Amino acid sequence: MDKENFFADVFEVVRQVPAGRVTTYGAIANFLGMTRSARMVGWAMNASHTLPDVPAHRVVNRTGLLTGKHHFAHPSAMEDALRAEGVEVENDKVCHFQDHFWDPGLELL
DNA sequence: ACACTGACCACTG
DNA sequence: CCAGTGGCCAGTG
Numbered sequence: 001m002d003k004e005n006f007f008a009d010v011f012e013v014v015r016q017v018p019a020g021r022v023t024t025y026g027a028i029a030n031f032l033g034m035t036r037s038a039r040m041v042g043w044a045m046n047a048s049h050t051l052p053d054v055p056a057h058r059v060v061n062r063t064g065l066l067t068g069k070h071h072f073a074h075p076s077a078m079e080d081a082l083r084a085e086g087v088e089v090e091n092d093k094v095c096h097f098q099d100h101f102w103d104p105g106l107e108l109l
Numbered sequence: 110a111c112a113c114t115g116a117c118c119a120c121t122g
Numbered sequence: 123c124c125a126g127t128g129g130c131c132a133g134t135g
Contacts (some may be wrong), residue, residue, distance in 0.1 A: 006131080006132085026117065026119090029118080029130090030118095035119085036130040036131095037118095037131055039114095039129090039131080040130070041116085042115070042117060043116070043133085044116095045116055046116070056116080059116080061116075062119095066116090069116085072116095
């Protein structure tokens with residue numbers, strides 16, 4: 001765990017998220033021990049484009065809202081990708097979010 | 110070197 | 123129940 005590996009940690013966790021599942025910034029931050037730094041997690045996702053296997057579209061806020069959809073190549077890319085994986089998205093929000101929620105510290109651990 | 114911003118979350122009133 | 127405020131880390135102007 002080096003100083004610069006903060007992003008790598010986030011990317012790695014996100015990379016472990018199975019298709020059809022969604023996680024939250026807070027869950028990742030909490031898993032890394034930075035519950036209060038959830039903002040950093042989202043900001044780290046900004047560098048996710050540097051890696052090919054970082055499904056940022058599976059990362060949403062704690063309400064299941066696709067907050068970062070506007071940061072994708074296309075605004076609809078996020079919900080489109082989620083729908084392609086079987087995740088129901090309505091009004092830029094994940095339906096049955098609780099059912100699709102994937103906690104790294106609960107299932108990954 | 111200082112200040113502001115950012116794909117957020119939790120607590121308090 | 124809804125609104126407001128604080129906190130965290132790192133990067134950029």
